[in-house]
Amino acid sequence: MKITTSTPKQDGFYMPSELAEHRCTYMLWPERGDNWRGNAEKAEHVFCEVARTIAKYEPVVMCVSPREYPIALDLNMPNVRVVEITNNDAWIRDCGATFVIDGYGRMRANDFGFNAWGGLVNGLYFPWDQDDLVAAKMANIEAVDFYRARDFILEGGSIHSDGEGTILTTEECLLDPGRNPDLTKEQIEEKLKQYLGAEKVLWLPKGIYMDEDTNGHIDNICQFVAPGKVVLAWEDNEDDPQHERSQLALDYLLSETDAKGRQIEVIKLHVPNPVTITKAESRGVDVVEDTFPRNEGDRLPASYVNYYNCNGAIILPIFKDPHDQAAIDTLQSLFPDKVIEPIYAREILLGGGNIHCITQQVPRP
Ligand code: KQY
Numbered sequence: 001m002k003i004t005t006s007t008p009k010q011d012g013f014y015m016p017s018e019l020a021e022h023r024c025t026y027m028l029w030p031e032r033g034d035n036w037r038g039n040a041e042k043a044e045h046v047f048c049e050v051a052r053t054i055a056k057y058e059p060v061v062m063c064v065s066p067r068e069y070p071i072a073l074d075l076n077m078p079n080v081r082v083v084e085i086t087n088n089d090a091w092i093r094d095c096g097a098t099f100v101i102d103g104y105g106r107m108r109a110n111d112f113g114f115n116a117w118g119g120l121v122n123g124l125y126f127p128w129d130q131d132d133l134v135a136a137k138m139a140n141i142e143a144v145d146f147y148r149a150r151d152f153i154l155e156g157g158s159i160h161s162d163g164e165g166t167i168l169t170t171e172e173c174l175l176d177p178g179r180n181p182d183l184t185k186e187q188i189e190e191k192l193k194q195y196l197g198a199e200k201v202l203w204l205p206k207g208i209y210m211d212e213d214t215n216g217h218i219d220n221i222c223q224f225v226a227p228g229k230v231v232l233a234w235e236d237n238e239d240d241p242q243h244e245r246s247q248l249a250l251d252y253l254l255s256e257t258d259a260k261g262r263q264i265e266v267i268k269l270h271v272p273n274p275v276t277i278t279k280a281e282s283r284g285v286d287v288v289e290d291t292f293p294r295n296e297g298d299r300l301p302a303s304y305v306n307y308y309n310c311n312g313a314i315i316l317p318i319f320k321d322p323h324d325q326a327a328i329d330t331l332q333s334l335f336p337d338k339v340i341e342p343i344y345a346r347e348i349l350l351g352g353g354n355i356h357c358i359t360q361q362v363p364r365p
Contacts, residue, residue, distance in 0.1 A: 007194035013100035014197025017163030024059040030090040037284025055079035094155035095131035096360040097138040107365035109139035109146040112154040118178025157217040165199035165259030172216030200259035211301035213352040234268035272321035306354035317345030
């Protein structure tokens with residue numbers, strides 16, 4: 001059932017931390033040849049590796065278009081339910097539902113507007129109408145009521161919640177004119193508080209260097225590892241443009257407190273060496289007018305922070321890079337009770353995001 005007359009906060013609901021127990025994880029099957037090279041065949045393999053790995057720890061719901069449904073069904077992946085959902089692309093973190101709970105066993109969902117990361121101003125493709133229906137479909141599959149907030153454009157990758165009243169986001173993304181040009185920063189902050197049941201919003205200035213597809217989503221640069229404690233994508237090399245962005249974020253975080261008044265503890269996760277698109281990778285992507293080009297030599301927004309927390313594991317993108325091991329070790333020390341599951345994720349990165357962007361948790365209410 002659609003709820004249009006109140007907000008989660010008014011009704012006592014809030015967005016739990018991704019670290020809280022999940023009921024399951026949703027994913028969306030990659031398909032479009034103007035984003036995924038070679039008609040998405042290589043991406044399908046990595047998406048399946050991600051799905052199979054998560055499915056060792058919690059159920060996965062793989063959403064697939066009618067055209068690709070038989071292919072996904074035939075894979076017969078254990079603990080993976082295959083449901084038909086028409087879509088425009090595979091980024092369920094962004095177009096999917098954001099679930100909220102009340103702490104007394106009830107769950108609802110948020111159905112925000114989705115406009116392909118900027119609509120007609122600087123969006124990545126047109127149309128996006130089917131992506132825009134995914135959140136409501138997820139809420140219906142999960143049999144929960146959902147808040148209809150379609151006039152507020154918000155992607156799941158642009159927010160993190162600590163489940164204790166604090167939301168992390170970036171100014172670069174949420175203040176970009178392609179999202180909500182008629183809302184002030186204060187009005188956007190109030191929407192976040194109302195729909196995510198939060199008290200305080202922490203605004204990092206910028207996201208990762210070259211995260212142009214999303215205008216600097218938070219989920220590529222910073223993520224909670226506990227209330228009051230975050231990992232931050234870091235670059236030591238002061239000549240690399242990433243350094244300034246990371247330093248700005250660090251300065252901001254160290255000058256702030258969270259909703260409970262805690263100082264923020266910051267753990268650095270050094271980014272991999274610059275990852276650029278090869279000629280073969282660029283040529284494998286169909287060129288279609290009005291979609292985002294993938295040019296040879298372009299730097300990709302590679303970051304270990306775009307990992308996914310599932311019930312017993314961290315699903316971590318790695319890049320066959322000298323910094324991979326440090327990321328694995330740091331996360332293992334932060335999560336001694338979880339299994340770190342590294343997955344070579346270049347193919348997802350080539351599509352413009354990473355493992356966090358292709359997953360969406362449903363909390364256990
Ligand atoms: O990173 C994400 N959350 C989505 C990236 C979209 C890229 C589309 N080409």
